[in-house]
Amino acid sequence: MNAETKAISPNGPTELKLTKKDFESDQEVRWCPGCGDYAILAQTQRTLPDLNIPKEKYVFVSGIGCSSRFPYYMDTYGFHTIHGRAPAIATGIKITNPDLSVWVITGDGDALSIGGNHFIHLLRRNVDINVILFNNRIYGLTKGQYSPTSEFGKVTKSTPFGSVDHPFNPVSVALGASATFVARTTDRDPAHLQKIIKRASAHKGTALIEVLQNCNIFNDGTWFKYTDKNSKAENVVYLEHGKPLVFGAEQDKGIRLNGFRPEAVSLTNGKYSEKDLLVHDEKDTDATYAFILSHMMDNPNLPIPVGVFRAIDKVCYEDAMAQQIEASKEKFGKPDLQALLEAGDTWDVE
Amino acid sequence: MSKPVESLKEATIRFAGDSGDGMQLVGGEMANTSALIGNDIGVLPDFPAEIRAPAGTLPGVSGYQLHISSFDIHTPGEKYDALVAMNPAALKTNLENLKPNGILIINVGGFKDRNLKLAHYDSNPLEDGSLDKYQLFAVDMNTLTHKALEELGLSAKIVDRCKNFFALGMVFWLYNRTMDHALSLLKSKFSKKPELAEANSRALKAGSVYCEATEQFATSYEVKPAKLPRGKYRNISGNTATALGLIAASQKSGLPLFLGSYPITPASDILHELSKYKHYGVRTFQAEDEIAAICSVIGAAYSGSLAVTSTSGPGLALKGEALGLAISVELPLVVCNVQRAGPSTGMPTKTEQADLMQALYGRNGEAPLPVVAASKPADCFETAYEACRIAIKHMTPVLFLSDGYLANGAEPWPIPKAEDLPEIPVNFAKDPESFEPFLRDEDTLARPWAIPGTPGLEHRIGGIEKEAVTGNVSYDPRNHEYMTRMRAEKIEKIANDIPPTEIEGKKTGDLLLVGWGSTYGAIKTAVEHKQKEGKPVSRIHIIHLNPLPKDLGEILKSFKHVLIPEINAGQLVNVIRAKYMVPAIGFNKVQGLPFFSSEIEQKIDEILESK
Ligand SMILES: Cc1ncc(C[n+]2csc(CCOP(=O)(O)OP(=O)(O)O)c2C)c(N)n1
Ligand code: SF4
Numbered sequence: 012m013n014a015e016t017k018a019i020s021p022n023g024p025t026e027l028k029l030t031k032k033d034f035e036s037d038q039e040v041r042w043c044p045g046c047g048d049y050a051i052l053a054q055t056q057r058t059l060p061d062l063n064i065p066k067e068k069y070v071f072v073s074g075i076g077c078s079s080r081f082p083y084y085m086d087t088y089g090f091h092t093i094h095g096r097a098p099a100i101a102t103g104i105k106i107t108n109p110d111l112s113v114w115v116i117t118g119d120g121d122a123l124s125i126g127g128n129h130f131i132h133l134l135r136r137n138v139d140i141n142v143i144l145f146n147n148r149i150y151g152l153t154k155g156q157y158s159p160t161s162e163f164g165k166v167t168k169s170t171p172f173g174s175v176d177h178p179f180n181p182v183s184v185a186l187g188a189s190a191t192f193v194a195r196t197t198d199r200d201p202a203h204l205q206k207i208i209k210r211a212s213a214h215k216g217t218a219l220i221e222v223l224q225n226c227n228i229f230n231d232g233t234w235f236k237y238t239d240k241n242s243k244a245e246n247v248v249y250l251e252h253g254k255p256l257v258f259g260a261e262q263d264k265g266i267r268l269n270g271f272r273p274e275a276v277s278l279t280n281g282k283y284s285e286k287d288l289l290v291h292d293e294k295d296t297d298a299t300y301a302f303i304l305s306h307m308m309d310n311p312n313l314p315i316p317v318g319v320f321r322a323i324d325k326v327c328y329e330d331a332m333a334q335q336i337e338a339s340k341e342k343f344g345k346p347d348l349q350a351l352l353e354a355g356d357t358w359d360v361e
Numbered sequence: 362m363s364k365p366v367e368s369l370k371e372a373t374i375r376f377a378g379d380s381g382d383g384m385q386l387v388g389g390e391m392a393n394t395s396a397l398i399g400n401d402i403g404v405l406p407d408f409p410a411e412i413r414a415p416a417g418t419l420p421g422v423s424g425y426q427l428h429i430s431s432f433d434i435h436t437p438g439e440k441y442d443a444l445v446a447m448n449p450a451a452l453k454t455n456l457e458n459l460k461p462n463g464i465l466i467i468n469v470g471g472f473k474d475r476n477l478k479l480a481h482y483d484s485n486p487l488e489d490g491s492l493d494k495y496q497l498f499a500v501d502m503n504t505l506t507h508k509a510l511e512e513l514g515l516s517a518k519i520v521d522r523c524k525n526f527f528a529l530g531m532v533f534w535l536y537n538r539t540m541d542h543a544l545s546l547l548k549s550k551f552s553k554k555p556e557l558a559e560a561n562s563r564a565l566k567a568g569s570v571y572c573e574a575t576e577q578f579a580t581s582y583e584v585k586p587a588k589l590p591r592g593k594y595r596n597i598s599g600n601t602a603t604a605l606g607l608i609a610a611s612q613k614s615g616l617p618l619f620l621g622s623y624p625i626t627p628a629s630d631i632l633h634e635l636s637k638y639k640h641y642g643v644r645t646f647q648a649e650d651e652i653a654a655i656c657s658v659i660g661a662a663y664s665g666s667l668a669v670t671s672t673s674g675p676g677l678a679l680k681g682e683a684l685g686l687a688i689s690v691e692l693p694l695v696v697c698n699v700q701r702a703g704p705s706t707g708m709p710t711k712t713e714q715a716d717l718m719q720a721l722y723g724r725n726g727e728a729p730l731p732v733v734a735a736s737k738p739a740d741c742f743e744t745a746y747e748a749c750r751i752a753i754k755h756m757t758p759v760l761f762l763s764d765g766y767l768a769n770g771a772e773p774w775p776i777p778k779a780e781d782l783p784e785i786p787v788n789f790a791k792d793p794e795s796f797e798p799f800l801r802d803e804d805t806l807a808r809p810w811a812i813p814g815t816p817g818l819e820h821r822i823g824g825i826e827k828e829a830v831t832g833n834v835s836y837d838p839r840n841h842e843y844m845t846r847m848r849a850e851k852i853e854k855i856a857n858d859i860p861p862t863e864i865e866g867k868k869t870g871d872l873l874l875v876g877w878g879s880t881y882g883a884i885k886t887a888v889e890h891k892q893k894e895g896k897p898v899s900r901i902h903i904i905h906l907n908p909l910p911k912d913l914g915e916i917l918k919s920f921k922h923v924l925i926p927e928i929n930a931g932q933l934v935n936v937i938r939a940k941y942m943v944p945a946i947g948f949n950k951v952q953g954l955p956f957f958s959s960e961i962e963q964k965i966d967e968i969l970e971s972k
Contacts, residue, residue, distance in 0.1 A: 036821070067816045072660075083834065091823025092656070092665060093686050099653035103660025103668070104813065107619050111664070111813050129656075131647040164945050190858035250489065279908060332644060339639035346641040348779040349611045352605060356542065357595045357776065358397050360586075 016106045032169050035271040047198035047224035048078055048145065054204040056085070062212050064112050070125075072101040074126060076118035077152045078145035078224070095126025098133035101140050106329040112212070113143040120150045123159040123179050127190050136328040137216040143208075144181055144219065147226035148233045155229035165227075182305040182320060183219045188297050192218035193301065193320040198225060199238040203249075203317070210319055237315055247260035250304070250318030251331040255288035265289075266313070273303055275313055366537060367580045369429035373438030376531065378447030378471075379416050380409050380423040383525035388425025388770075389534060394542045395429040395667045396596040396773050399586025401883065403428040405437035406769045406956070410710050417479040419954040422454045429536075435737070435882030437770065439957045444534065445503075446526050447471050447479035461546060465495040466531060466580075467914035468524065470503025490763065496686045498577055502568075502740055506705075508569035510560050519557070523564035532566020533670060539581045540565060588777060597774040599738035599767035600627070604634035606745030607669055608641055614753060614785035616667035621646045621657035622736040623676060626709045627765040628699035631671040655696065659683060662692040663822075665812035667749060673698040674704065674716045677723070684758055685724045688848065690822045691799075691808045693752035693759075700764040700878075702953040711953025712765035714878045720760045720935070723906055727845045729852045731755070734762040736881035739774035741767060744904060750785050755855055756807035759972045762906070766955050776822040793817030798832035806851035856908040862916055866892055866899030873920035875945070877903040877933055880926055880956055887961035898965055906933070914941045922949055922968055926961050 032175045034056040042048045059069065069087035073079035082089030087112075097115045105113045115133075122144050133140065149167065152158040156169040160181065164173040178302035185193045192214040196207040204222065211218035217281050223234040236246050242246035248258035248266060263279050266289035275284045292300060301321040307313040370622055376388040386407055392404050405426040414421030422857065443464035443882040446452040448471035459465060467487065477485055487494055487499055494685055502524040509522045511525070525544075533540060551558035572578060597605075611618035620643070622632040636645045644666075647652035655670045662668035677698045687694055700716045702708035720732045731751050735744035740762055748761040790796050790809035798820045799808050811818040816892035819845055820832060828835035829843055864873075865888065876884040890901040901916060904910065917937065918922055923945040935945035948964050 038821075065816070067814055067819060069549035069819075070813045082823075087819050087820075089823075090660075090690075091821065091825060092659070093682055093824055096652060096683065097657040099648065099656030100663075102646070102653075103619065103621060103662075104664045105660075106646065106657075107617065107661040107666045107668075108664040108812075108814060128649055129653050132653065133668065152486035331387055336639045336642060336644070343640040346612060348609060351608065351638075351641070353593060353775050353780060355595055356393065356397055357474040357593050358399065359593050360399065360589045360775075 019064065025064055027060070027065060029066060031056045031060065033066060034059050034334060035088050036084050038083045040084050040127045041080065043078060043228050047147065047226070048081070049200065050198045051086055051143065051145065051204065051222055051224065054201050056206060058205045062112075062207065068110065068112045069114065070099045070101075070104055071114045071116055072104065073116040073151065074118070074121035076120045076150070077226075078260045079116055081116040081123060082182060091198050095112045095124070096129060097121070097122050098126060098129040098140070102133060102136070102138050106142050106332055109139070109329045109333065111173075113140045115319050117142065117144050118151070119146045119148060119181070120127045120158045120159040121268045123181060123184065127159075127282070129286070131184065134185055134188040134190040134217050134219065134290070137189075137191050137218070137325050138328045139215055141218045142220065144221045145224045146221050147230055148226045149226050149230035151229055168310045180305060180308055181219070183302065183306070185219045186305055186321065188328060189298070190219055191216040193324045194214075194219070195223070195317050195320070197223040197234065197317065203320065208317070208333040210322070214322055216325055221299055223340065237317070246314050247317050248314040248321065250291045250293070250316050252291055252293045252319070255285045255290050257288065266307075273305065273307055293319050295321070296323050332334050364578070365580045367582050369582050369584050370432065371428065371434065371438075372442045372582065372584055373426065373440065374443045374445075374533075374537065375424055375426045375458070376445045376528070377451035378424055378425040378445075378525065380411070380414060380421050381416060382423065382447045383522065384423045384425050384447070384736070386527045387529040389527060390543050390546060392771060394425050394533070394538050395427070395584070396594070397542055398538070399589075400584055401432065401434050401587035401589060402430070402596070402772060403434050403437040404771050405766070410708065410709050417448055417450055417476045419450045419454055419480060422451050424451070424455060424808070424838065427448070429584050431587050432672055433587060433589065435885045436955075436958055437767065437961055443532070445532060447524070447528065448494075449476050449486070450481050453480045453482070459495060461494055463495055465492060465497050466500040466528065466943065467497065467499045467747050468528065468955045469789075470501045471497045471526070478654050478660045488890040500531070500571070500577070505567060505571060507566050509563050509596070509792050512754075513556065513560055513563070515556065515560055523560050525846050526561045526564040526902065529574050530565040530570075532567040533565070535578060535581055538583050540569065541612060543877050552971035570890070580593065586609070587660065587834070592775040594773045594775055596740075596771050597739050597765055598769060598771040599735065599741040600630035600631070600699070601634055602741035602774065603745045603761070603763060604631050604733075605743040607667070607749065608634065608638060608643065609742070609782055610746050610749035610785060611641070611643070611667045612757045612779070613782050614667060614787050616753070618643045618663065618670065618786060619658065619661035619666040619668045620644070621648050621654040621661065621668070623648050623651045623654045623675045625651075625676045627701055628671045628676070628697065629733065629766045630768065631697060631699070642882065644958040646766070652683060655683040655687075657681040658694050659687050659692060662687070662694040663812070665810070667695065667753070668694040668708075670694070673699050673709075674703050674719065677716060678718055683727060684730070685728050686824045687758040688724070688728045688730055688852070689824045690829055691756045691848070693749045693756050693810070694760050695752050697759055697761045697763065699768045700762060710765065712879065712881070712955060713928050713951065714760065714762070714764050714930065717877075717929065717932040718938075720762060721723075727849065729907065730760060731850050731852055731855050731905070732760045732762060733905055734878040735767055735875075736878060736902055737946040738767050738770045738772050739755045742774070742777075746782065747904070750783070751855055751858075752806065753787055755786055755805050755851060756810060759853065760966065762878060764879050789815070790818055791815060792903040792946070796828045798822060799827055800830050801847070801851075805854055806847060835937055843953045844872070853908050856911050859905050859908075859910045862901050862912050862926070864899050864901055864908045867897065868899070870897040870899055871919065871920065872898045872922045872924060872965060874900045874915075874961075874965070875903065875923060875925045875926075875933070875937065877906060880928060883956035883958045883961055884926055886958035887965060890958070890962055891965050896969060903933075908941070917943045917945070922946060924968060926956060926964070928955065961967070
């Protein structure tokens, strides 16, 4: 236990002066050398000191999978639970203790396969929890079966002739579940990853971060098109609120809408200018626009959006619950156990 | 024109009608009124599985059985003294249990050709003499209710639905009950629709006046108040008692109550009941499924709440994996399982006590946890309270067993004094210097409860095996065995708190009956009858099913025979045989119905005669 940090209290100075070291536990990190998980861990540990939240207020809750080992490596409160159920456990933590900063760490199999039900209901309820979904498009811990984000036709140990399952797109699923904050980033872009973690933490409501993560053992390079220095610029469009969707190494291309369909256009051939492009609006309360963005991933001729798809305000579950409790107390007064036991029709036996 | 009033010591009455006829409502009201005038009561609501089976059919029959008495009783009775049958299907399914010469009140208006056919009657029993051995009162409640409500100008449909209160009015007259409570119930139930309150009140009075005026019945009856111990009483169902027990434990421990649940018959009323008490700080969470329900509860327990989930057998099956996690991380929570008939969906509205094995063993790995079972509707209060106490003191999930019969059944409850309820002390870990996540208390072997938000106690837990003391992940073989034994020993230590088993009857003898759960009333009644006959029979009832009471082995060995009646195919009997090596005899009924005490008496005679 790190006793020195106990001086930090929620009412303490706003500058907590925490460092990355304060978030590193004494447990040896055990992911395969080269795994994308290391980068996500490091960027999280680097970012938390900037959030100015007392250390004891953090709880990291995970399911089962390689990524779900994450809480052991954080010197915060941590709970490594069961496969797919972290959202439900985190919900119980947050709604009974809204003061905590609760983070769910999950994988694509954990969140979208066995935990699909809990995942969508967490987002629907809008509990103020941050979810980091490590998407490596494979089952890592069980050694390489296809996952619900694996491509159709994917050859794996359990699909030697190719998968005949159609994949889920986590961002679309989240938007379909009425998520109020949805973002995508990658394990190989530290600055962006840090920025997104900060945005998610600041968001009041469920915040989903999909991190495109490399599993160099069972699915090496699955996202390289979007993460590699040489190909990234042509294949990724960064979303920034109020800015047009421009991409390309030379910032020479953009995304415009043709009816409901997004298309990539050149900004150099004189036909289109920035004025014709989609301007990113993460505040749009109608999810249609965000859906259109999310489906760009399914079109091989389009770059994939990275950044914050959506960030809207909506009442949080735990706040609505707390309000009901307060209103009830006002209406019915203080608890009186004896009165409760004697409620209704009673009679005396002499 | 006053009629003779005959005094009865007890009476069993059954209301039966179509599921749309409102039999549960009027049966329940007869029970409440009887309880309020001081009778002891036992009830058995018995409803069809379908919410609305086709009207008039045999599967659509809804029944409410009520035992009222001037002495202390323990069951809803067996054969009825009086049966109200609103239609032919209700008559057909219930007549068998009407006593010879019993009172049979029939709504003639419900006995049209179509209904006779639906109930598979070839001839009208009202006309073919088949009911001659009963005191038959055939009354056209449909027409009489319509007449009584004529002036109100209500639709025929609304008027039709008031005939249950006409029937209740008749029963009230027959058993000399006052109408005050029923009238005020109608007023509050229909406070937003005063015309319905008025219509039903008129129907109720009309039923009673009709009996008075027509001299239908030669006598009316009274059942004098029972001589129950002094105190303040209320009528309470098992599910309500469970909910109150949980709130009481929350108040007495100072921990906020959190219930995560997914609706399932017959447990849903616990969720409904607790949802009303937000001003007691109760948080209820209707989860997306049973797995999420228990997981939210694990989160709440981790966070320092008194965390509870309520369910029935199929839901408990889904909770199994998460229960294992709660056992592994040693967090306190309570799982209420209101058992119903299985397997699978089984007979959801019928009772059974067949989840004992699931409760004791239904998890992967070595995963022991304490199990307690309530024995009467009102006892659900104490037993739920006890479950909370054990969970908090010993840092473990606890399984609380009830069943459909207890959940929906009701009885007079001597209301406890809040101040007399035992305190439930809670010690959250605070001190970083002495803290280790799996450092155990010497007496109980419980680990510290360190909740997130406490400075300096940051630590990690999980379902993966933990090193003793530090809680760090460990695959060390010897550590795993050590931890497995520690977890088991921790549960065994709970037996230190279990009071000595009460033996009803002699401490040695020919036959000991061992009961658990809702068979309490039937076994107690049977044993009391046999003891009165001078038979060498004794009885114990087990509340703590894991760990079992320390004195149990001794007691079992003091009797020649041990008989264990259960509403299952033989579960506790196997546990007892295996653990104590005694040749206990199982006595089992698996019909979705509670035991009749006469069935147990017969079995007792059989054993005593065969020796
Ligand atoms: C109830 C249950 N079923 C199956 C498993 C086996 N299992 C563990 S992790 C996993 C898949 C993990 O994949 P993913 O969530 O993508 O995480 P990754 O390991 O790739 O980080 C499976 C199937 C389990 N632990 N529990
Ligand atoms: S199997 Fe893949 S995801 Fe798991 S630790 Fe190794 S590289 Fe990372």
